[in-house]
Amino acid sequence: MALRKESIMNKCEGCGALLQNVDKLKEGYTTNLDNPLCNRCFRIRHYNDYQLIEKDNDYYISILKEIKSKNDLTLLVVDLFQIYDLVNLKPYLNSNVLLVLTKRDLLPEKLYEDKILSYFDNLGLDFLDKIIISSKNNYHFDELYDLILKYKKSQYVYVVGYTNAGKSTLINNFLKLYSDNLQFITTSNLPSTTLNTIEIKVNDSFSFIDTPGILVKNSLLDKVNEDVFKKIVPKKRIKPIVYQIKTPQSFKIDDFLYLKIKEKNNIVFYLSNNLKIERFFKDKVPSDLVCHKVFVKARHDILINGLGFIKFMEDCEVELFLPTNVSYLVRFSVI
Ligand SMILES: Nc1nc2c(ncn2[C@@H]2O[C@H](COP(=O)(O)OP(=O)(O)OP(=O)(O)O)[C@@H](O)[C@H]2O)c(=O)[nH]1
Ligand SMILES: [Mg+2]
Known part of the structure; x- marks a missing residue:
């Protein structure tokens, strides 16, 4: 898998799936290979009609392993409202990880942010830095932007994490705030929206590489309709x-x-x-x-x-x- 060659591959701009016009039920299906979006992204965006495409965790782990080998800055995006097994991700993370705790807007306004940050300090994972943000109300986005400029190793910044954490939404919000790029990535409130890596230029300083989210194990969300x-x-x-x-x-x-x-x-x-x-x-x-x-x-x-x-x-x-x-x-x- 070549993580940085997507611009020359025929990928869906919304989810990263390779476009194909053969199998309606498989990812990347479109009737016209010149379309920027696959049918699934088109339907999510225009009709809020979601088609679940399941992959196994080996697929996500193989993407993480390749990112680790690059040694570039990686944003590990974590939904503050969910429990994730971050310790199990340790073998797949390099030493350039910025922890981004998101969806702050969902939690009560009064909250000990330092206590939350200290909880993540005690997991035995080494982070370059940690930040609490919200993509919904731009909370701490300027601060996150500064941290990215401070820690980036090259022009590429990878965005990883569990499914539904808010990775693609974070990138879209960055594009809105700091970029002339009018592209945006498909997001949804259901899991496994992004299906493959997506390279997206923010400005001359850096490009994000969005990734598909790792599946969450033992979550109630897996057990309900x-x-x-x-x-x-x-x-x-x-x-x-x-x-x-x-x-x-x-x-x-x-x-x-x-x-x-x-x-x-x-x-x-x-x-x-x-x-x-x-x-x-x-x-x-x-x-x-x-x-x-x-x-x-x-x-x-x-x-x-x-x-x-x-x-x-x-x-x-x-x-x-x-x-x-x-x-x-x-x-x-x-x-
Ligand atoms: N309230 C709130 N919702 C958010 C925030 N960020 C993302 N969301 C919502 O979280 C859901 C998942 O967002 P996505 O950006 O699609 O998540 P993802 O991590 O890219 O998910 P995958 O592509 O499946 O890995 C969507 O319904 C978003 O609107 C936030 O800061 N606050
Ligand atoms: Mg996504």
């Missing part, structure tokens, strides 16, 4: 929902989360505003969910992969019921 997916992924700033707990009780969200709390506590849900939380004072444990007994310290959160997080004000042991193979982690609270 498209309608529920859209409900779970937040689009607007999350409104925290607080519950005072004085007697044993349980909480249920749709058919994918059930939480049992026995002791006094105050808890806060940070989830998409489109989800409804039901409270019960009698047990109604769903039989198809897996029970995890979780000890949570005061002012810690349980983060549920793909869903969001729940803050606990007091020490407690809770029973958390989730679908099979959905992971969670406990982390000190940053809000």
Whole structure:
């Protein structure tokens, strides 16, 4: 795979797939090979009609390995609202990685940004620098631009990360703010939008190379249909929902989360505003969910992969019921 030769290959400008006019169901299909976009990108952009094209993680890893060998500046884009297994990426990252934590606009305005940054310091990964941004409201974009100029090794800056993190949106926003280039990359709220590397010139200082996102393992988002997916992924700033707990009780969200709390506590849900939380004072444990007994310290959160997080004000042991193979982690609270 030649990462820097895309301008002379016939690639879709929106997703990077090689254009072809043979198989309608395969990536890069177009009726006219002179079109700049494949049919799939055209339909995402104009009809919001998304066609899922699945690849396996070996494909993404092979792209990461090739990027590592270049030793150029790499932006590792991380959605602040999701849990990613960043430690597992360590073997595939070079020593020129800038950590870009994005979607700040979704989290409450009051937040200890330093605490978030220190959480990522403790993962055992070496970053040149770290920055919290939002592509939605240009938050810290000038600062990110300066960091790129400071750390870039050549004219190429690679953008990597898990699927849906916001890599292509970040690049499009850069083009809007700092470039005359009118091109833009296809984005969507569903996974695996970018299918191959895309080289895109920002200005004479540098070009970005966008990459397809790595698939997220053990996420609730893999276990639900498209309608529920859209409900779970937040689009607007999350409104925290607080519950005072004085007697044993349980909480249920749709058919994918059930939480049992026995002791006094105050808890806060940070989830998409489109989800409804039901409270019960009698047990109604769903039989198809897996029970995890979780000890949570005061002012810690349980983060549920793909869903969001729940803050606990007091020490407690809770029973958390989730679908099979959905992971969670406990982390000190940053809000
Ligand atoms: N609220 C908010 N949404 C964002 C932000 N950045 C990206 N998004 C949304 O996140 C979703 C995924 O964005 P993409 O740019 O397509 O993500 P990607 O990392 O390129 O995904 P792949 O191409 O699948 O690897 C889209 O719905 C974007 O609108 C942000 O800063 N804030
Ligand atoms: Mg993309």
